[in-house]
Amino acid sequence: MDCDQTVLTFIEFFAERGHELTKGSSLLPPQGDSVLYTSAGMQPLTRYLEGAPHPLGARLAGVQRCLRTTDLDDIGDYTHLTVFEMLGSWSLGDYGGPQSLRWGLELMSAGFGIEQGRLYATAFGGNDEVGPDIDAVATWRELGLPVELGGPQNWWSNGPTGPCGPDSEIFVWMPDGPPAGSPLTDERWVELWNHVTMRYRRLNDGRLEALARPSVDTGMGLERLLMVTQRVGSVFETDLIAPWLSALLGLWPGLAGNGGRPLRIVVDHLRSAVAVIGDGVLPASNGRGYVLRRLLRRALIELWHADRSATLADLPPGLVEQTLDHFGQQAGPGFVGGVLAAEQGRFAELLTRGRAVLRRLYPDGALTERDYRFLHETHGLPGEIVTELAAELRP
Ligand code: SER
Numbered sequence: 001m002d003c004d005q006t007v008l009t010f011i012e013f014f015a016e017r018g019h020e021l022t023k024g025s026s027l028l029p030p031q032g033d034s035v036l037y038t039s040a041g042m043q044p045l046t047r048y049l050e051g052a053p054h055p056l057g058a059r060l061a062g063v064q065r066c067l068r069t070t071d072l073d074d075i076g077d078y079t080h081l082t083v084f085e086m087l088g089s090w091s092l093g094d095y096g097g098p099q100s101l102r103w104g105l106e107l108m109s110a111g112f113g114i115e116q117g118r119l120y121a122t123a124f125g126g127n128d129e130v131g132p133d134i135d136a137v138a139t140w141r142e143l144g145l146p147v148e149l150g151g152p153q154n155w156w157s158n159g160p161t162g163p164c165g166p167d168s169e170i171f172v173w174m175p176d177g178p179p180a181g182s183p184l185t186d187e188r189w190v191e192l193w194n195h196v197t198m199r200y201r202r203l204n205d206g207r208l209e210a211l212a213r214p215s216v217d218t219g220m221g222l223e224r225l226l227m228v229t230q231r232v233g234s235v236f237e238t239d240l241i242a243p244w245l246s247a248l249l250g251l252w253p254g255l256a257g258n259g260g261r262p263l264r265i266v267v268d269h270l271r272s273a274v275a276v277i278g279d280g281v282l283p284a285s286n287g288r289g290y291v292l293r294r295l296l297r298r299a300l301i302e303l304w305h306a307d308r309s310a311t312l313a314d315l316p317p318g319l320v321e322q323t324l325d326h327f328g329q330q331a332g333p334g335f336v337g338g339v340l341a342a343e344q345g346r347f348a349e350l351l352t353r354g355r356a357v358l359r360r361l362y363p364d365g366a367l368t369e370r371d372y373r374f375l376h377e378t379h380g381l382p383g384e385i386v387t388e389l390a391a392e393l394r395p
Contacts, residue, residue, distance in 0.1 A: 001112070001229050003240045007063055007222065010087045013107050014061035019089060022062035026279040027083065028288070036288045037067040040158050041088035041219040042196075048092050049163040049198050049215045058094040063087055063222065065275065065327060069291060075268050076261040078227075078234035079190055082295065083272035085222040093213035097168070097197040098139040100216045104170060104193055105143050112229050116145065118173040122183050124166030125149030129208055133197070136168040148182050156196040156217075163211065165199045172228050192228065193220035236264055240326070244271050247319050254306030262302045269299035270312075274320050277336050278329030283343045296343050301388055312340040351389070354381045358389045365393030 001009065011021060025044040027037050038044065041064040048054040067083050074080040091100060101121075108114045121140045126132035132149060140147035150169075157164035171189040173179040183189040199214040226238035236245045244267045249256060255263035276292045283293040303310045317333035324331055357379050362371065367390055375381040381389075 003222070003226055003238065006112070006226060006229060007087070009111050010107070010220075011061055011063075013103075013111050014059070014089050017059070017103065019059040019061040020056040022056065022060045022090075024062050024064040027065055027067050027276060028279055028281070035159070036291060037069075038064065039066050039068050039070075040064075041066065041086035042090070042163075042217045043158060045090060045092075045217070046158070046162060049090070049217060050201060051093075051211065051213050054092055058092045060090040060092070061088065067272065067276065067291070076265045078236075078264075079224055080268075081221075081223055081235055081272070082268055083275045084235075086219045087222050087225070088220075089216075089218045091216040093215055095216065096135070096214070097133070097166075097195060097216055098135050100195050100218055101136060101139045101168060102143065104195055104218065105145060108170065108172075108193070112225070114172060114228060118179060119145055120171045120173070120179070120183050120189055121145050121147040121168055122150040122154055122171065123147055123168045124154040125151060127151070127155070130155075130166065130200070133166040133168060136166070136195075136197075140168075146182070148184055150184060156194060157202060161202045161204055163198045163201050163215070163217075164208075165197045165214075167194050167196045169194050174228070190224060190228075192224055194218060234264070236267055241267065241271065243319060243322060247316055251314050252303060252307045252310050255303070257306065262306055265302050266299050269295045269302075270315070271323055273299070273340070274323045274336055275327050275329075277339050278324045278327055278331045280331075282339060283346075293343065296340070297347055297385070300344060300347055312344050313337070315340065350381070350385065354379070354385055354389050355392070357381070358386070358393060362390065363393065364395070365390040 015021065025038055029035055029038045029043055042049060054060065064086050065083060066086055069082065071080045072082065075082060108119060109116055123136035124133040137147055154167050154169065155164065156167035169191050170193040171183040172192050174188050174190050180186055196217045197214060198217050199211055200208045201211055203209055223235040223238055223240060226240060227235050230238050232238055235241060245263065248267055249263060255266055273292055273295050281288045281292050283289050283296065315337065317337060320333040320336050324333065367386065372383050372386055375386050376383065
C-alpha cells in the first residue's frame with residue numbers, strides 16, 4: 001500500500017463510521033494560537049475538544065501536518081521526523097474511548113493487515129489526580145491485546161494548559177522475529193497510535209477540571225504507519241521519503257558514514273525546511289523563522305562535515321516540487337531554492353567571519369562560558385556555531 005492508498009484507507013474507514021473529513025491547518029496554527037507551529041493533529045481542534053460545537057459535527061477524521069522541535073535531538077534515528085503528518089480521528093462528545101480502541105484495532109488488523117500478534121497496548125496507570133484508565137484496560141483485554149500500565153507517558157496534554165487526559169497507545173513490534181518484552185521494556189516496540197480520552201482541562205492555576213463534554217482524540221504518525229505496512233527499516237525508506245534519501249545519497253555519498261545518521265538528519269531537516277518555507281515562513285533571527293534557520297544550519301553543518309564543497313543549489317527542483325505538491329503548497333521550487341541559496345550564503349559568510357574571529361582570539365579552541373557570551377553579544381555568533389568552530393581549532 002503506497003502513501004496515498006494508506007491515507008485513503010484511513011479516511012474511508014472513518015467515513016464509513018460517520019466521520020466527516022476535516023481540512024486541518026497548515027504548519028502555522030490558526031490566528032490567536034500562542035504556539036509557533038502546529039505540533040499535534042488535535043491542535044486546530046482545541047476549542048472544539050474543550051466543548052465548542054464543530055460545524056462539521058461530532059465525528060471527524062483527517063490528516064494534519066505537524067512540526068515538533070522537542071524531538072530535535074532524536075532526529076537521525078529511524079522513527080523521528082521534525083515535520084510529519086498525523087492521521088487523526090475525533091469524537092467530540094460522541095462515542096467514548098473503548099469504541100475508539102475497538103475501531104483502532106479493527107483498522108490496524110483488517111484495514112492495514114498488521115497481525116494482532118505484533119501489537120501491544122499501554123494504558124494510563126493513574127496518579128494522585130486521576131485513577132487508572134480501567135475502561136481502556138478492560139477493552140484491550142476483551143479484544144485479546146496485551147496491555148500494560150504506564151505512567152506520565154500515558155497522560156496526554158498539548159502544553160501546560162488546555163484539554164488533556166489518559167492516553168492509550170498502540171505499539172507495533174518492528175523486527176521480523178517473534179515479539180519480546182513489552183513497550184516499556186523493549187524499544188523495538190514502536191509507538192504508533194495514541195488514543196486520548198480528553199476528559200479534563202488543565203487550568204492556568206494548575207488545577208484539573210473535568211470537561212462537561214468529554215471527547216476522544218487519536219493521532220497516528222503517517223510515516224511510521226508506512227514504515228510498518230511497507231515493512232521497511234525506517235521512516236526514511238517509505239515511498240513518501242525514499243526519494244529524498246536516494247537523491248541526497250547520490251549527491252553527497254559522504255553522508256552515508258556513521259551508520260547513515262548524517263544522511264537521515266539532512267533528509268529530515270531539508271525536507272522539513274521545504275515544507276516550512278512552502279507554508280510561508282522565511283528564515284529569521286527569532287520566532288518561526290528562527291526554527292527554520294536552525295534546521296537549515298544544522299543540515300548545512302552535517303552536510304559540510306561530509307562534503308566541504310556541497311551546495312544546496314544541487315538539490316533537484318523535482319524533489320522539492322514533489323514535497324510541495326504532497327503538502328498541497330502553492331510555492332514553487334524556484335522560490336524555495338532561492339530561499340535555501342540565500343540562507344546558505346548567509347550561513348557560509350557567518351562561518352567564515354566566525355572562523356577568523358576564533359582563530360584570532362582563541363587559537364587553541366578553548367573557550368569559557370564568558371567567551372561564548374562575548375562572541376554572541378559582540379560578534380553575533382550563536383553558541384552552537386561557536387562550538388562547531390572551536391572543535392575545528394582544537395588539536
Ligand atoms: N493528541 C495526541 C497526539 O498528538 C493524539 O492525537 O499524540
